[in-house]
Amino acid sequence: MNTSESSGTDTDPGTDAGGRPAGAPPRRGWRRWAMDTRPLRIPAYRRLWSSTVVTAVGSQLTAVAVPKQIYDITHSSAWVGYASLAGLVPMVVFALWGGAVADTVDRRRLLLVTNCGIAVTSLLFWAQAATGLDSVAALMVLLAVQQAFFGLNSPARSASIARLVPAEELPAANALGSTVMQTGLVAGPLLAGVLIPVIGLPELYLIDALALCVTVWAVFRLPALPPLGGTAVRRAGLREIADGFRYILLHRVLLLSFLADIVAMVFGMPRALFPQLAAETYGSWDEGLALGVLFAGIPVGAVLGGLFSGAFSRARRHGCMVIGAVVGWGAAVAGFGLSGNLWLALAFLAAAGVADMVSMVFRGAILLSAATDEMRGRMQGVFTVVVAGGPRLADVLHGTAGSAFGPRAAVAGGGALVVVVMLALALAMPALRRYRV
Structure with a gap:
C-alpha cells in the first residue's frame, strides 16, 4: 500500500508503525x-x-426473525426458501454495483446512507410485526430492500479498512472483524431463541434497529474517505463493473484468491447434508442435539481461530497461508465425512472452522493489499457475491451428491476434491504461492 493511501490512518501518539507503544518489547x-x-x-x-x-448479534436477530415469521404465517418451509432467494438476488446485483459506487464516492458518506437505509428497513420490519400485518409479500419486499442496502454497504465497508490500517496489520484487522462476525453467527441465533418466547418477534426487529443506530454514529465519526488521485467524478455503471472483472483476470493473485474460496465453498461446504447426517449417521444421539452440534461446529472453530489469530496473523507469505488453509479445510471436511462419532465430527468441523478463519483473514488481506484503491470497492463487491453465492451452490451440489452416493461419501469426496483441486491450482499457477505482502 502506498503511503498516500494511508492518509485516513489516525494513530495514537507514542506508537510505532505497528500500532504498539514505542519501544514496547515483542509479545512473548x-x-x-x-x-x-x-x-x-x-x-x-x-x-x-x-x-x-x-x-x-443484532443482525442475526433479524436473520432468525424473518424466516420464523414467514413460517408462522405460511407453515411452509418452501416459502422460507423463496424468501432467501428474494434476498439473495438484490444482494448480488447491488454488491456488484455497490463496489463500483464505492470506488467513485466518499466511502464514509456511502456507509452513512446505506446504514441508515438498513436501519429504516429494520424499523419497518418492526412496524409490520407490531401491527400484525401478516403479509409474506411485505416481508419479502422488505428483505429484498434490506439486502440491496447491505450489498451497497459491504464493499465500501471492507474497502475502507485499507485506508484506516497499515498494510502489515491488514490480516490482524481482518481477524478481528471476522471473529466478531462468527461470534454473532453463534450468539445471535441462540439469543433469538431465548428472547422470542419472552418478548416476541417485533422486539427482535427493534433491537436490531437500535443496534444499527450505534453503527451510524460510529461511521459518522470516521474521517472522510474520498477517492484517491483527484476529485474527478467517475461513473459507476456496467462498464465500470466489467472493468472490475477485467482487473481480476489481469491480476492472477486476485483471480486465484477468488478461485480458492470458490473451490473451498462449492466442493467442501456440506451444510445441506447436516439434517440427513443428524438423522441417519448420528441417530444414536438426540436428532435435535446432533443437528445443533453440526451447525455450530464450523462457527465455533472459526471463533477459536480468531481468538488465537496472533499465531498466524503476522505471516507475510499471504498466498501460501491461503493455500494451506484451503487444503486444511478440505482435509478436515473429508475427515468429518469419514467420522461416525458425533464428537469426533465436531472436532473435524471445528478444525475446518479454524482453517476457514485463516483463509478469510489472508484472502481479505490480499484483496486489500494487491488491488489499488480505485479498484478495492469492486474487488470487495465480487468478494461479497462469492461469499454469498458459493455456499448456496454447495447446497445444490452436496444435496444432489448426497442423494446419489450417500451423505458421508458425498462429504468425504467433496473434501478430498478441495485438496486435489487447490494443490493443482497452486502448482499450475504459482502467482498465489509466491505472493507476500
Missing part, C-alpha cells in the same frame, strides 16, 4: 498466540470495529 509466551489487537489502537478503525461488535 501465550500472548504471541492471542488475537493481535494492534489495529484497535487506531481510533478510526476502533470505531468501525466497535460498531460491528454491536450489529453482529
Whole structure:
C-alpha cells in the first residue's frame, strides 16, 4: 500500500508503525498466540470495529426473525426458501454495483446512507410485526430492500479498512472483524431463541434497529474517505463493473484468491447434508442435539481461530497461508465425512472452522493489499457475491451428491476434491504461492 493511501490512518501518539507503544518489547509466551489487537489502537478503525461488535448479534436477530415469521404465517418451509432467494438476488446485483459506487464516492458518506437505509428497513420490519400485518409479500419486499442496502454497504465497508490500517496489520484487522462476525453467527441465533418466547418477534426487529443506530454514529465519526488521485467524478455503471472483472483476470493473485474460496465453498461446504447426517449417521444421539452440534461446529472453530489469530496473523507469505488453509479445510471436511462419532465430527468441523478463519483473514488481506484503491470497492463487491453465492451452490451440489452416493461419501469426496483441486491450482499457477505482502 502506498503511503498516500494511508492518509485516513489516525494513530495514537507514542506508537510505532505497528500500532504498539514505542519501544514496547515483542509479545512473548501465550500472548504471541492471542488475537493481535494492534489495529484497535487506531481510533478510526476502533470505531468501525466497535460498531460491528454491536450489529453482529443484532443482525442475526433479524436473520432468525424473518424466516420464523414467514413460517408462522405460511407453515411452509418452501416459502422460507423463496424468501432467501428474494434476498439473495438484490444482494448480488447491488454488491456488484455497490463496489463500483464505492470506488467513485466518499466511502464514509456511502456507509452513512446505506446504514441508515438498513436501519429504516429494520424499523419497518418492526412496524409490520407490531401491527400484525401478516403479509409474506411485505416481508419479502422488505428483505429484498434490506439486502440491496447491505450489498451497497459491504464493499465500501471492507474497502475502507485499507485506508484506516497499515498494510502489515491488514490480516490482524481482518481477524478481528471476522471473529466478531462468527461470534454473532453463534450468539445471535441462540439469543433469538431465548428472547422470542419472552418478548416476541417485533422486539427482535427493534433491537436490531437500535443496534444499527450505534453503527451510524460510529461511521459518522470516521474521517472522510474520498477517492484517491483527484476529485474527478467517475461513473459507476456496467462498464465500470466489467472493468472490475477485467482487473481480476489481469491480476492472477486476485483471480486465484477468488478461485480458492470458490473451490473451498462449492466442493467442501456440506451444510445441506447436516439434517440427513443428524438423522441417519448420528441417530444414536438426540436428532435435535446432533443437528445443533453440526451447525455450530464450523462457527465455533472459526471463533477459536480468531481468538488465537496472533499465531498466524503476522505471516507475510499471504498466498501460501491461503493455500494451506484451503487444503486444511478440505482435509478436515473429508475427515468429518469419514467420522461416525458425533464428537469426533465436531472436532473435524471445528478444525475446518479454524482453517476457514485463516483463509478469510489472508484472502481479505490480499484483496486489500494487491488491488489499488480505485479498484478495492469492486474487488470487495465480487468478494461479497462469492461469499454469498458459493455456499448456496454447495447446497445444490452436496444435496444432489448426497442423494446419489450417500451423505458421508458425498462429504468425504467433496473434501478430498478441495485438496486435489487447490494443490493443482497452486502448482499450475504459482502467482498465489509466491505472493507476500
